[in-house]
Amino acid sequence: MTCASVPLPAAARPRSYELPARWWLPLLGSVTVSFLAGSSAPTPLYPVYQGLWHFSAATVTAVFASYVVVLLAALLVFGRVSDYVGRKPVILAALLLQLVAMALFATAGGVAMLFAGRILQGLGTGAALAAIGAAMLDVDKQRGTIANAVAPGLGTGFGAVLSGLLVHFLPAPTLLVYAVLALLYVLQIAGIALLPEPGQRRPGVWSALRPQLALPASARGALRGASPMLVAGWALAGFFASLGPALVHRVFGFDASLGGGLTLFVMAGSAAATVLVLRNAEADRLLRIGAIALAAGSAGVLVSVEAHSVAGFLFFAVLSGIGFGAGFQGGMRSTLAAAAPAERAGLLAVVFLIAYVAMGLPALLAGFAVVQTGNLVATGLAFGGAVLALSLLALRLRAPAFRQG
Incomplete structure (x- = not known):
């Protein structure tokens, strides 16, 4: 297999000062990882911020939701832009926004700065996710599809555990993690600048800025079949990312920062590992595995919380992550299979829109x-019950909905 399954245009072929082809896909994948790591890095810090500024759980989730809302808006407005102006300009602009967001977090003196940092994060991530994902497909469609599925889980888990460890064991907890991520973004800006443009440029960019869902008719059936699985997996990830630290502290007595970060890492890391292990499985099988594992995992998490079992909670968090990873990969693969190169960024924007809602x-x-x-524990149990119901629905609807695509 060659590294680039789609030939680059003559103007984008590598020259002596450009990155070797073997680095293109890893570099692009690392940007998605770092963006999602940045999004999960504040999670273990929420208890620290609450101790400093005395705000409620509703404020925690509002800060988290502000990132998601802006990300969704950015996906709708900018999700197709890279199909017209190229992938590189969009990715570079998003990396610069991430740098500014890290500066806001590092100097935050109150909740308003957290909102500002989260909003900039959402804008940069929403603008770039579809462009990065499409660029990976431009470079290598088969490996790029796998990278699109594994990078979100890897980035989410990495950011959470890095932040949790730094907060727990090193000084300046509200500064150090953002400095590390800012350095990473600077290095990635340099790398992307040396990357040949993997996409194609074409006129009509202003029309691409009109918010719309670019869903090809050929992919609609597959997306319908995958949507319950996507919703269940990402909803559980959202709960772990927002209220997870408080829950593990309340139920198991863990340090909220370290325990919350490790719990999110366990789930997201097992999701990423599942994508790699099952990378050769067919989409239909992945969707079935995802629905079964997520249903069993979420049910086990509920039982473990009621029984105050740490070992059970971690085991079933891993099983939930397996379901999340398999289901997300299956949904991604089934929907992208029917998309033409010029439709990939718009379709990825739709997939991520569903995921982040x-x-x-x-x-x-x-x-x-x-x-x-x-009652945090009762809320967590109700949330887990909803994820379980969605997983069972995905298992029931998967086969007919998928085959219609």
């Missing part, structure tokens, strides 16, 4: 439920 909205509702009831 599922990630943000239920987590926000859960945060307000905690404030209204004062």
